[in-house]
Structures are given as structure tokens and as C-alpha cells.
Amino acid sequence: MSTVVDGNALAGVLAEFLGPDASRALLRCAGCGSIGLLAQTRVHASPMGSVARCRDCDTALVTVVDGPDRHWVGFPGARAVSTSID
Amino acid sequence: MATFTRGFGGRRHERDDSRIPPGQTLVQDWPVLSAGATPEIEPAEWSFSIRTESGLHTWSWDEVQALGVEDVTVDIHCVTHWTKLDMPWRGVPLDRLFADVETSLDFCMVHSFGGYTTNVPLDELLDGQSWIAFEADGAPLEPEHGGPARLLVPHLYFWKSAKWVRGIVMQSDDEPGFWENAGYNLHGDPWKEERYW
Amino acid sequence: MTLPDTGLEARITPPGSAAVRRRPAWHAATVAAVSPETPNARRIVLEVPTWPGNDPGQHLDLRLTAEDGYQASRSYSIASSGEATSVVLAVDRVEDGEVSPFLVDAVEVGDALEVHGPLGGWFVWRPGVSDRPVQLVAGGSGIVPLAAIAGAHADAGDAAPFRLLYAVRTPEDVFFRTELARAGAAGVDTTIVYSRRAPVGAPVPAGRLTRETLAAAVFPPDTGALVYVCGSTPFVEQVLRWLGELGHDTTDVRAERFGGS
Numbered sequence: 001m002s003t004v005v006d007g008n009a010l011a012g013v014l015a016e017f018l019g020p021d022a023s024r025a026l027l028r029c030a031g032c033g034s035i036g037l038l039a040q041t042r043v044h045a046s047p048m049g050s051v052a053r054c055r056d057c058d059t060a061l062v063t064v065v066d067g068p069d070r071h072w073v074g075f076p077g078a079r080a081v082s083t084s085i086d
Numbered sequence: 087m088a089t090f091t092r093g094f095g096g097r098r099h100e101r102d103d104s105r106i107p108p109g110q111t112l113v114q115d116w117p118v119l120s121a122g123a124t125p126e127i128e129p130a131e132w133s134f135s136i137r138t139e140s141g142l143h144t145w146s147w148d149e150v151q152a153l154g155v156e157d158v159t160v161d162i163h164c165v166t167h168w169t170k171l172d173m174p175w176r177g178v179p180l181d182r183l184f185a186d187v188e189t190s191l192d193f194c195m196v197h198s199f200g201g202y203t204t205n206v207p208l209d210e211l212l213d214g215q216s217w218i219a220f221e222a223d224g225a226p227l228e229p230e231h232g233g234p235a236r237l238l239v240p241h242l243y244f245w246k247s248a249k250w251v252r253g254i255v256m257q258s259d260d261e262p263g264f265w266e267n268a269g270y271n272l273h274g275d276p277w278k279e280e281r282y283w
Numbered sequence: 284m285t286l287p288d289t290g291l292e293a294r295i296t297p298p299g300s301a302a303v304r305r306r307p308a309w310h311a312a313t314v315a316a317v318s319p320e321t322p323n324a325r326r327i328v329l330e331v332p333t334w335p336g337n338d339p340g341q342h343l344d345l346r347l348t349a350e351d352g353y354q355a356s357r358s359y360s361i362a363s364s365g366e367a368t369s370v371v372l373a374v375d376r377v378e379d380g381e382v383s384p385f386l387v388d389a390v391e392v393g394d395a396l397e398v399h400g401p402l403g404g405w406f407v408w409r410p411g412v413s414d415r416p417v418q419l420v421a422g423g424s425g426i427v428p429l430a431a432i433a434g435a436h437a438d439a440g441d442a443a444p445f446r447l448l449y450a451v452r453t454p455e456d457v458f459f460r461t462e463l464a465r466a467g468a469a470g471v472d473t474t475i476v477y478s479r480r481a482p483v484g485a486p487v488p489a490g491r492l493t494r495e496t497l498a499a500a501v502f503p504p505d506t507g508a509l510v511y512v513c514g515s516t517p518f519v520e521q522v523l524r525w526l527g528e529l530g531h532d533t534t535d536v537r538a539e540r541f542g543g544s
Binding site for chain 1: 117118119120121122123165166167201245264265267268269270281282283
């Protein structure tokens with residue numbers, strides 16, 4: 001039920017929030033300050049939701065919860081996100 | 087806009103059993119759901135603390151056990167729609183720890199090893215409603231299921247039964263924990279289907 | 284406020300290599316063809332009339348809706364690329380999975396489902412962008428996006444040196460035999476390693492992939508190769524560890540982890 005993947009798996013649901021190229025979004029970790037691509041985050045996915053964590057310090061950067069007719073996206077550990085302009 | 091796909095199975099809701107909350111399906115296995123890596127904690131290094139406005143109370147593994155372990159059989163309901171009925175657990179009621187604790191604060195933030203948090207009102211942990219649990223299904227709790235000890239609060243959705251529990255910080259407001267911030271309900275009553283915000 | 288156009292900008296971006304921006308969207312799809320790919324996997328061709336095309340390496344989210352409204356969604360890498368409205372997937376059956384057993388065992392030509400895509404701008408390779416050598420490393424079904432990349436390289440007559448290391452359990456578990464043979468003929472230097480059983484007469488006996496096998500098959504670190512690794516999470520993590528030990532700059536390695544064990 002739970003699996004560990006990477007941020008590529010969040011590209012679809014986060015397209016609504018971060019634009020068409022979500023896997024290349026940059027995030028700065030609020031825990032250790034490192035900057036990295038969403039695609040490279042360690043993602044713990046389960047039916048509860050997905051949690052993208054910093055590979056260096058394990059801080060939860062992004063949370064995604066899928067309800068029947070809504071998504072919830074949280075950035076508990078990423079104060080800002082950067083995506084490139086089209 | 088959803089297109090139905092021929093032959094793809096949905097879930098059966100066994101509404102004829104009054105012990106199964108709405109939207110739940112009975113399962114016989116025990117799914118593992120994780121938000122992060124599984125901590126590895128030995129009982130010898132484990133402790134449980136309650137922080138109040140006036141101080142910090144801490145119990146070791148042996149001290150918690152000495153408060154009196156009881157057998158309980160409960161139903162558990164996960165917000166991801168599965169329910170297990172008549173599950174045997176062994177643990178210490180939170181009442182026994184709070185007997186020694188004075189606080190005027192009404193809400194609890196439950197903390198786990200590994201950083202997980204979840205909020206529960208104090209009056210929903212007391213009066214026989216919750217345990218620090220060490221055994222399930224007749225065996226010591228496996229790490230993937232929250233061992234060596236987890237909170238057990240069966241009247242709320244199971245994300246409130248924090249795995250790898252390490253303590254409670256009293257709070258004056260019902261501040262949201264990890265999944266509550268992320269989209270899940272602050273309270274989580276399965277009988278009212280309090281799943282999301 | 285901007286600077287005046289000097290006419291130099293057009294020279295800086297070579298024509299044909301600029302990323303075509305295709306915004307991901309939900310599309311109605313119909314199953315156009317199904318065929319067994321391996322004993323455990325199925326090739327599924329979807330006809331997606333509104334598909335804008337996809338780059339090699341991209342994926343889509345596939346959503347199934349039951350009659351009671353219950354929905355399940357899973358990500359699948361796309362084995363095809365380009366402008367065509369037919370989209371090729373290859374789905375491995377995950378034991379106790381909710382979606383893959385349905386796709387591998389039950390879905391039929393004519394069935395309707397929905398896809399969200401194309402997705403993923405990072406785990407992508409396009410011909411004509413760079414002449415860096417390309418190293419592809421696939422574990423099991425991780426070959427799917429890498430087959431798309433190797434296929435695009437072959438179709439474009441691209442000149443970049445290409446190598447593929449493909450780790451499988453037995454010869455029956457090899458996906459896309461025909462496509463890989465074609466890529467091999469087009470110059471992709473392909474090594475297949477078998478962990479459980481090798482083909483009769485194979486030069487190397489079966490055995491788990493090791494750091495030494497990896498080192499012998501991949502471009503050395505100083506060639507500046509672009510490396511793409513895809514497969515189960517443990518496979519990818521192991522390969523990344525070894526690549527780092529062998530001196531590759533792993534921050535430059537592109538990885539896609541499928542989960543599982």
C-alpha cells in the first residue's frame with residue numbers, strides 16, 4: 001500500500017498547481033536550505049497521500065492528498081517554489 | 087467528465103453491518119500506510135513524555151508498563167476506507183498517565199519519533215478512549231505498524247492513532263497536526279465521515 | 284520594458300531542438316490494441332484523439348472510473364514519442380495491485396479510460412539538443428521510457444553515442460525485443476544482464492547486476508555522458524550509489540523510480 005518513488009510521480013497532480021512542467025520545479029528545503037528539483041525528491045506514496053521529502057534531511061517538503069473531488073497540496077517544508085516561465 | 091471503464095471494480099460498502107461506518111469496507115489484512123521512513127526504536131531507548139504548561143513528565147518503557155497493561159478488543163477505521171473489526175490489542179490506558187498530570191489546557195498535539203504529529207482533544211483521549219499500545223493481534227507491534235508503541239484511539243480515524251508515539255504536548259487550541267494540515271479533518275469521526283477539511 | 288530585438292536570438296536556439304511546450308491535460312482514450320509483452324506484462328496501445336504528442340521519456344497518469352464512481356489513477360511511462368495520437372504503454376502486473384492486474388488481464392480493445400499528460404519535463408531526452416553521449420540503464424519495466432528515448436534516437440538518425448544496459452530476470456522478461464533490436468542496429472550499444480536465467484549459449488552466465496558489470500557496460504565518467512536510470516526504487520538507488528562510487532556526477536544523472544521492490 002505504501003511505496004517510495006520520486007517526484008516524477010507528482011508531475012500530474014501538481015500540474016494544476018505548479019504549471020505544465022511541475023517535475024522541474026525547484027524547492028528550497030526549510031530544514032536544511034538545500035535547493036533541488038521536485039523530480040529528485042524522495043516521495044512516500046500511500047492511499048493517505050504523497051509526501052515529498054528532502055533527500056538530505058528528510059524534511060517533508062510537499063504533501064498531496066487526493067479527495068473524491070478535490071486535491072490538497074501543502075508545502076510544509078518548502079517556503080517557495082520556482083518554475084520556469086513558458 | 088469521468089468516463090466509466092467497463093469492468094473496473096469499485097468497492098463494496100457493506101452497509102448491512104451496523105458496526106461498519108459509512109464509506110468503509112471490511113478487510114482481513116492490515117494495510118501499511120506511511121508518510122516517511124520507518125523509525126527503528128528499541129524499547130530500552132524509548133520514552134514517553136507529556137509536556138504541560140507547568141512541566142514535563144517522562145516515563146520509560148518499564149514505567150509505562152508498570153502502570154498496568156490491559157487487553158482490549160476494538161474496531162479500527164482508516165480514512166482510506168478500510169475497517170478491521172474485533173482487533174485484539176494490549177496497551178496502557180492514557181488515563182493512567184494523565185492521572186499524574188495537571189493541566190488546564192484542553193488539546194493535545196501527539197508527537198512521534200520521525201516527526202509525525204496529530205492533534206486530539208484531551209477529553210477524547212481520556213475516560214477509556216485511548217491507549218499506548220504495544221501489541222496487536224497477539225504479537226508485539228511490528229515497526230511498520232508503529233512498533234514498539236503507538237497511540238490507539240479507535241473512535242477516530244486511524245491516522246490519529248499515531249505510530250511510533252513519543253509524547254504529547256498540551257496546547258490551548260486544537261492546532262492541526264501533519265495530515266490535518268495536509269487536507270484531513272481536524273476531528274476525524276468515522277461515523278460522521280469527517281475525512282477532509 | 285525589454286531590449287530591442289537584435290536578430291541574434293534566433294541563432295542561439297538551434298531550430299528543431301527547442302522544447303515543444305505541450306501543456307498536460309486530461310484526454311479521453313480508447314484501447315486500440317493489446318498484446319502480451321512478457322508473461323507478466325502487456326503492451327497497450329491507446330488511441331487518444333486530442334493527444335498533443337509527447338517527448339521521449341515522458342509519462343502519463345491513467346485514470347479508471349468504476350460504475351459506482353470510485354476512481355484509481357496510476358502513472359505509466361510512455362514507450363512511444365512524437366506527434367502521433369496513438370500512445371504505447373507497457374504495463375507490468377504488480378502483485379495485489381489495484382490497477383495493473385486489471386490492465387494486464389482484463390482490459391479489452393474498445394474500452395474507454397482517461398489519461399492526463401504528457402507529463403514530466405526532466406526525465407526527457409530529445410534528439411538534436413546536445414551531442415553528449417547517452418547512457419541508459421533500465422531495470423525490468425524501467426525499460427519503457429528508455430525504449431522511447433532509444434527509439435527517438437534511431438528515428439532521428441541522431442549521431443550521439445548511445446549505450447543501453449538492461450537488467451532483467453530471465454529472457455522472457457525482456458520488453459520491446461523488436462524495438463531494441465532496431466535501436467541496436469541503429470547504433471545503440473546494448474548489454475542485457477540476466478539475474479536468474481540467461482539464454483542458452485549466452486556469453487555471460489546469469490547473475491545479479493554488480494558494480495563491476497555496471498562499470499564494464501557504461502560510458503566512463505569522463506565522457507560527460509547524460510545518464511538516465513529507470514526501474515524499481517531499490518534498483519535505481521543501487522545503480523545511483525554505484526555510479527557515484529565509479530566517479531559519475533550523480534547530480535547530473537536523471538532517475539525515475541517506479542516504487543516496488
